[in-house]
Amino acid sequence: MHKGSCLCGAVEYEIAGELGPIVACHCSRCRKASGSAFNAMSPVAAADFRIVKGQDCVRDYRNAAGVSRLFCGTCGSQLFGKRDSAPETIRVRIGSLDTPVSGKISAHVFVGSKAGWDEILDGMPQHQERP
Ligand SMILES: [Zn+2]
Numbered sequence: 081m082h083k084g085s086c087l088c089g090a091v092e093y094e095i096a097g098e099l100g101p102i103v104a105c106h107c108s109r110c111r112k113a114s115g116s117a118f119n120a121m122s123p124v125a126a127a128d129f130r131i132v133k134g135q136d137c138v139r140d141y142r143n144a145a146g147v148s149r150l151f152c153g154t155c156g157s158q159l160f161g162k163r164d165s166a167p168e169t170i171r172v173r174i175g176s177l178d179t180p181v182s183g184k185i186s187a188h189v190f191v192g193s194k195a196g197w198d199e200i201l202d203g204m205p206q207h208q209e210r211p
């Protein structure tokens with residue numbers, strides 16, 4: 081069981097199962113959305129994911145491709161993403177977890193568009209786009 085929340089505490093969620101492999105996405109959209117070099121995310125089963133507090137505060141930024149980024153409307157913390165094309169998977173922004181994470185970043189994706197000021201030094205696989 082994992083638990084997570086936004087910065088202001090309005091939104092809390094739980095994950096009943098295990099986290100999937102942690103991926104760092106360096107695409108320009110994730111950099112904008114996170115305000116940082118990459119977005120660290122982990123896929124979890126949608127059936128295992130539950131918002132336990134603050135559903136009313138959750139905002140959904142959806143693009144034309146049916147990709148949603150969900151965040152707290154009060155503090156702006158990114159919480160998770162989902163796609164119309166894969167509704168069974170929730171991509172949790174693992175920086176929002178409150179419980180310890182045992183794994184490490186397993187791969188870097190969209191390295192072809194990473195920030196020039198960011199250096200990837202962990203030796204994990206790097207993919208120019210999606211693997
Ligand atoms: Zn918040």
Ligand SMILES: [Zn+2]
Pocket residue numbers: 105106107108109110111119190
């Ligand atoms: Zn991305």
